[in-house]
Amino acid sequence: xxxxELIVLSxxxxxxxxxxxxxxxxxxxxGRRTVFVxxxxxxxxxxxxxxxxxxxxxxRVWLEVPDPHHPDVDGLPHLMSFDExxxxxxxxxxxxxxxxxxxxxxxxxxxxxxxxxxRLTPDVLVYDVMDDLASFRFASPELKLRHRQALRTADLVxxxxxxxxxxxxxxxxxxxxxxxxxxDSRHYAAARAVPRDPARxxxxxxxxxxxxxxxxLVADLASHLPDWEIRMVGPVYKIAAAKLPDAANIRxxxxxxxxxxxxxxxxxxxxxxxxxxxxxxxxxxxxxxxEYLAAGLPVVSTRVADVVTDFSGxxxxxxxxxxxxxxxxxxxxxxxxxxxxxxxxxRSCSWDVIASRMDALIRMRLTARASEETA
Numbered sequence: 001x002x003x004x005e006l007i008v009l010s011x012x013x014x015x016x017x018x019x020x021x022x023x024x025x026x027x028x029x030x031g032r033r034t035v036f037v038x039x040x041x042x043x044x045x046x047x048x049x050x051x052x053x054x055x056x057x058x059x060r061v062w063l064e065v066p067d068p069h070h071p072d073v074d075g076l077p078h079l080m081s082f083d084e085x086x087x088x089x090x091x092x093x094x095x096x097x098x099x100x101x102x103x104x105x106x107x108x109x110x111x112x113x114x115x116x117x118x119r120l121t122p123d124v125l126v127y128d129v130m131d132d133l134a135s136f137r138f139a140s141p142e143l144k145l146r147h148r149q150a151l152r153t154a155d156l157v158x159x160x161x162x163x164x165x166x167x168x169x170x171x172x173x174x175x176x177x178x179x180x181x182x183x184d185s186r187h188y189a190a191a192r193a194v195p196r197d198p199a200r201x202x203x204x205x206x207x208x209x210x211x212x213x214x215x216x217l218v219a220d221l222a223s224h225l226p227d228w229e230i231r232m233v234g235p236v237y238k239i240a241a242a243k244l245p246d247a248a249n250i251r252x253x254x255x256x257x258x259x260x261x262x263x264x265x266x267x268x269x270x271x272x273x274x275x276x277x278x279x280x281x282x283x284x285x286x287x288x289x290x291e292y293l294a295a296g297l298p299v300v301s302t303r304v305a306d307v308v309t310d311f312s313g314x315x316x317x318x319x320x321x322x323x324x325x326x327x328x329x330x331x332x333x334x335x336x337x338x339x340x341x342x343x344x345x346x347r348s349c350s351w352d353v354i355a356s357r358m359d360a361l362i363r364m365r366l367t368a369r370a371s372e373e374t375a
Contacts, residue, residue, distance in 0.1 A: 293342050
């Protein structure tokens with residue numbers, strides 16, 4: 001079977017934080033023409049304009065629309081989506097630009113792009129449910145309905161964690177596959193080779209700084225560990241920077257390229273997952289859990305359901321700043337719990353293996369479709 005064409009419709013931009021979409025699509029793109037279509041963005045232009053850019057294994061595509069001059073919300077810019085009225089005709093524009101071809105796979109990361117996906121006439125439609133997007137701040141009121149529509153329409157549905165899988169299978173059971181996020185262990189193993197500075201202990205977080213974090217817990221942790229440094233690595237998103245906790249021993253390092261993350265993690269003594277327990281985190285399965293472990297770091301987390309289920313006995317669980325501080329001190333002295341189990345978990349959760357298994361399911365569906373058409 002010749003390589004298929006892959007068109008990805010994503011709410012996340014390719015050049016933002018390197019996470020599940022980039023890990024999977026960079027692997028699935030091998031041997032395929034792959035187009036990564038992003039949400040529209042406002043620009044100082046007179047008419048909608050389709051932009052493209054080569055980005056390694058993929059061609060990025062996005063629609064620029066005349067700046068709508070929407071008022072900011074809490075000092076944050078207006079967020080656009082595939083169903084934005086100003087982006088009307090996005091699917092038609094893409095269909096005209098991309099043409100047609102055999103074995104076209106369209107891959108959804110946001111159900112708001114379902115109408116665009118249909119316009120592209122896929123041979124196989126994949127819906128990779130990586131988050132409960134309807135629970136996030138500024139979520140479109142259409143997301144819940146579109147999510148159910150995408151579940152009914154897709155040929156294959158992938159769920160990025162156990163809680164997400166349970167939510168998906170409440171609406172559909174056939175063609176649904178559990179694929180929790182994985183890890184590039186070779187990438188993060190580089191952190192193990194760098195000796196840590198014993199002068200001042202460091203507890204660190206790597207990821208997006210958004211409404212899912214318990215900022216009060218982070219502030220309390222810093223106050224309970226005055227001799228430690230708390231390093232927060234990642235972009236601030238959907239919250240005002242002024243709302244971040246301010247303390248002498250908290251450092252914000254901002255967004256960092258994926259290539260630098262092992263180096264930055266090598267400076268941690270303990271890795272943090274201080275998630276608030278809210279609707280926005282009820283179904284998350286943090287990719288960073290395995291990344292921290294692959295970097296050789298002990299981890300302390302709040303009681304995120306998938307973390308408790310999948311990493312019991314490996315990740316330390318705590319409920320507030322004081323308990324986080326106690327865990328950090330203990331973990332720094334004792335190191336990673338159950339190193340044999342950690343090694344086994346990291347080996348069994350390779351992004352290469354996950355992408356290969358997904359690819360096999362897609363190819364099986366393409367073969368079945370071809371057989372149906374010739375029958």
